Amino acid sequence: MIKNKYLNNVKIIDIGTKKKCIAKNDDNKVIFLNEGVPGDNVNIKILKKYKGSAEGKIISYNKHSRDKITPKCNYFGICGGCNFQDISYLKQIKLKEKKVLKVFKDLNVSKESLNKIIPSKKEYFYRNKLEFSFSNNRWISLEEIKSEKKLNKNALGFHKPGKWDKVVDIYNCHLQSKLSDKIKNLVRNYCLDKKLKFFDHREKKGFLRNLTIKTSLDNEVMLLFQFYKRSKEISGLLKYVQNNFPKVKSIVYIINKKHNDSIYDQKIIKFYGRDFINEKIGDLNFKIKAKTFYQTNSLQAKKMYKIISNWTKIKNQEVVLDLYTGIGTIALSISKNSKKIIGVDIVEDSIKIAKENSKNNNIKNVSFIHGDVKNVLDEIIIKYGKPSIIILDPPRNGVEKIIINKLLKILPEKLIYISCNIMTQYRDIKLIKDFYEIRKIQPIDMFPQTHHIENIVLLEKILK
Numbered sequence: 001m002i003k004n005k006y007l008n009n010v011k012i013i014d015i016g017t018k019k020k021c022i023a024k025n026d027d028n029k030v031i032f033l034n035e036g037v038p039g040d041n042v043n044i045k046i047l048k049k050y051k052g053s054a055e056g057k058i059i060s061y062n063k064h065s066r067d068k069i070t071p072k073c074n075y076f077g078i079c080g081g082c083n084f085q086d087i088s089y090l091k092q093i094k095l096k097e098k099k100v101l102k103v104f105k106d107l108n109v110s111k112e113s114l115n116k117i118i119p120s121k122k123e124y125f126y127r128n129k130l131e132f133s134f135s136n137n138r139w140i141s142l143e144e145i146k147s148e149k150k151l152n153k154n155a156l157g158f159h160k161p162g163k164w165d166k167v168v169d170i171y172n173c174h175l176q177s178k179l180s181d182k183i184k185n186l187v188r189n190y191c192l193d194k195k196l197k198f199f200d201h202r203e204k205k206g207f208l209r210n211l212t213i214k215t216s217l218d219n220e221v222m223l224l225f226q227f228y229k230r231s232k233e234i235s236g237l238l239k240y241v242q243n244n245f246p247k248v249k250s251i252v253y254i255i256n257k258k259h260n261d262s263i264y265d266q267k268i269i270k271f272y273g274r275d276f277i278n279e280k281i282g283d284l285n286f287k288i289k290a291k292t293f294y295q296t297n298s299l300q301a302k303k304m305y306k307i308i309s310n311w312t313k314i315k316n317q318e319v320v321l322d323l324y325t326g327i328g329t330i331a332l333s334i335s336k337n338s339k340k341i342i343g344v345d346i347v348e349d350s351i352k353i354a355k356e357n358s359k360n361n362n363i364k365n366v367s368f369i370h371g372d373v374k375n376v377l378d379e380i381i382i383k384y385g386k387p388s389i390i391i392l393d394p395p396r397n398g399v400e401k402i403i404i405n406k407l408l409k410i411l412p413e414k415l416i417y418i419s420c421n422i423m424t425q426y427r428d429i430k431l432i433k434d435f436y437e438i439r440k441i442q443p444i445d446m447f448p449q450t451h452h453i454e455n456i457v458l459l460e461k462i463l464k
């Protein structure tokens with residue numbers, strides 16, 4: 001393949017990581033394309049050449065795939081959030097299922113063990129949390145540049161992918177309830193009106209940093225504002241929001257003078273109402289706070305917890321560990337299945353709330369421990385004995401190798417590994433493949449319209 005060469009009638013056959021489309025030329029060489037849908041027939045230009053592959057750009061379409069649909073959102077292709085929107089939902093879930101099989105196939109996965117992906121009933125408006133960034137460096141379209149009009153460069157929206165200092169100004173987002181748009185747009189208007197300083201991500205200065213909106217299934221709403229510095233403007237803005245949205249249950253804020261937006265080391269200041277919202281999962285009630293993690297698609301989370309509960313029903317089990325427990329949702333959902341359950345999380349607020357959640361739900365056989373899994377795991381085993389089941393639900397980067405080594409010493413009968421990153425999940429499971437066999441793989445669509453996949457794997461110890 002030659003750089004700058006044009007190729008005609010190229011068929012897109014699959015989708016790779018982050019929705020890079022995969023096409024093949026006559027010599028069977030892979031060409032990655034930045035847009036398109038499997039089934040499209042396109043004419044392309046080769047932009048870069050690698051050893052066994054190339055990167056190309058679509059010049060024109062000869063035939064569109066029958067799975068291609070018109071994206072709902074005006075920001076499709078710009079904000080980078082919902083990059084699967086031009087693919088029918090049925091095809092989206094088929095692609096995800098296929099991807100899971102492709103990734104796990106060299107781990108001896110039988111056809112029977114791969115369950116069908118569980119689709120999301122809500123294809124849009126499914127998220128319970130969105131974080132919008134303020135910026136004085138709005139992403140500006142080519143038409144706007146050409147128009148030579150004087151432009152307002154302030155924005156409240158999502159970071160442009162690959163451009164950490166630019167934000168796409170978002171007025172309508174199809175991911176969270178419409179109330180979220182109303183709140184965000186009112187906040188933006190007020191801040192523009194009062195000429196408040198939107199954050200300058202390059203210079204690290206300004207006043208307004210970001211706004212996180214959390215919602216529950218019962219429409220309880222929490223607003224978390226992040227400011228760069230203290231100012232008398234804070235109460236004016238927050239009072240205005242409170243007056244306009246009196247049903248919002250919680251308005252909290254942070255003064256964050258650091259260079260990054262991470263809130264875990266920051267003090268949460270309550271401005272109005274409570275410092276939490278309530279969520280219901282089955283017959284259990286959970287408090288959710290500003291710093292605590294909660295699965296972003298509440299309806300799908302409910303289904304996921306039900307599956308985990310079914311997988312943890314084994315006879316004579318003594319101890320179950322729920323590592324990376326968050327606010328204890330899994331530990332508490334499976335409390336009826338065993339004698340003792342211990343949840344561990346590194347975020348202190350999550351553990352405090354997990355303890356409250358267990359008390360409020362009158363659950364007595366679950367304990368929660370604050371700490372890094374790698375530091376507290378040995379002590380837990382000494383205190384409670386070897387568990388029969390360990391549940392792992394780590395962040396995207398997976399389970400640290402030091403923890404995998406500890407698991408291989410403990411060797412529980414079952415491991416349940418939940419992940420939103422099948423690549424790290426696969427990497428970790430490969431490390432234990434001589435000791436565990438995969439009994440079930442259950443993908444679940446937590447993130448419709450995106451390439452992201454949530455996946456649960458049930459592993460059983462190989463009896464030697």
Ligand SMILES: C[S@@+](CC[C@H](N)C(=O)[O-])C[C@H]1O[C@@H](n2cnc3c(N)ncnc32)[C@H](O)[C@@H]1O
Pocket residue numbers: 293294295323324325326327328329330344345346347350371372373374393394395
């Ligand atoms: C994907 S979330 C899962 C939360 C929970 N299982 C749920 O379903 O809501 C990952 C959790 O791991 C926690 N975490 C990250 N690194 C950790 C570590 N080294 N030790 C303990 N917990 C950690 C985070 O605070 C977060 O709550």
